[in-house]
Amino acid sequence: MYLIFTDLDGTLLDHDTYSWEAARPALDRLKRQHVPWMLVTSKTRAEVELWRRILGNEHPFIVENGGAAFLPAGYLPGPVRGSEQRDAYEVIEWGTPYGELVNSLQMASQSSQCRVRGFHEMTVEEVSTLCQLPLEQAVLATQREYDEPFLILDPDRTGALVEAIEQQGRQWTRGGRFWHILGANDKAHAVKAVGALFEEVYGPVITIGLGDGLNDVPFLNVVASPVLIRSPYSAELKSRVPRGVLTDLPGPAGWNDALLRMIPA
Numbered sequence: 366m367y368l369i370f371t372d373l374d375g376t377l378l379d380h381d382t383y384s385w386e387a388a389r390p391a392l393d394r395l396k397r398q399h400v401p402w403m404l405v406t407s408k409t410r411a412e413v414e415l416w417r418r419i420l421g422n423e424h425p426f427i428v429e430n431g432g433a434a435f436l437p438a439g440y441l442p443g444p445v446r447g448s449e450q451r452d453a454y455e456v457i458e459w460g461t462p463y464g465e466l467v468n469s470l471q472m473a474s475q476s477s478q479c480r481v482r483g484f485h486e487m488t489v490e491e492v493s494t495l496c497q498l499p500l501e502q503a504v505l506a507t508q509r510e511y512d513e514p515f516l517i518l519d520p521d522r523t524g525a526l527v528e529a530i531e532q533q534g535r536q537w538t539r540g541g542r543f544w545h546i547l548g549a550n551d552k553a554h555a556v557k558a559v560g561a562l563f564e565e566v567y568g569p570v571i572t573i574g575l576g577d578g579l580n581d582v583p584f585l586n587v588v589a590s591p592v593l594i595r596s597p598y599s600a601e602l603k604s605r606v607p608r609g610v611l612t613d614l615p616g617p618a619g620w621n622d623a624l625l626r627m628i629p630a
């Protein structure tokens with residue numbers, strides 16, 4: 366059984382236009398072949414819910430850089446280990462509460478004398494502009510639970526800032542647009558945990574991972590077949606995920622080509 370874990374921005378969605386049309390042939394094939402494909406993203410639950418509706422995805426998903434996994438209730442038979450029931454989901458949570466991350470970022474910014482601008486300080490209009498998102502989607506992007514995205518305003522102090530973040534016992538990562546501060550969670554841990562739940566029910570799985578950013582490195586390194594979607598970070602990504610196969614095309618077109626090659630018709 367194949368299991369697909371995919372990033373959204375810059376991977377299944379075009380980095381600039383958020384279009385996914387180029388991936389339609391592969392998405393149709395996954396549906397026909399009943400291959401679970403799961404979104405693994407730095408986006409919030411509210412944003413992922415919107416994209417699942419748009420994309421017709423009914424599978425589990427992982428939000429905010431591995432902060433939590435949401436499984437539709439009853440998706441897997443029997444109780445889901447380590448989960449709690451919330452709304453129509455079984456939720457497994459690894460992330461640190463958002464308020465604590467915002468505090469840590471402020472302290473790290475002060476001690477490193479590196480000014481930052483976090484999502485919590487931004488207006489919806491600002492998030493909308495920075496992310497090139499419509500206002501309604503920007504509202505969803507600000508509903509954060511486990512990860513604070515931020516901009517660095519003093520780039521020459523970046524080294525001191527990330528060191529200060531680590532001293533706070535937090536992790537940092539970098540996506541396509543923002544830096545992120547997060548707790549002990551990462552996409553890799555969440556992907557392994559969700560993969561293990563499938564294996565318990567269905568036996569051995571073949572995992573495929575697709576991503577374009579440095580925040581995808583951990584989870585790309587724990588799947589059987591990592592696919593690196595071409596982006597400005599491709600060279601660095603390839604050096605950090607040596608097993609990864611780099612697509613010729615960026616975004617959804619690269620995503621489409623890779624999966625049509627890997628998943629039998």
Ligand SMILES: [Mg+2]
Pocket residue numbers: 372373374375376540541576577578
């Ligand atoms: Mg990405």
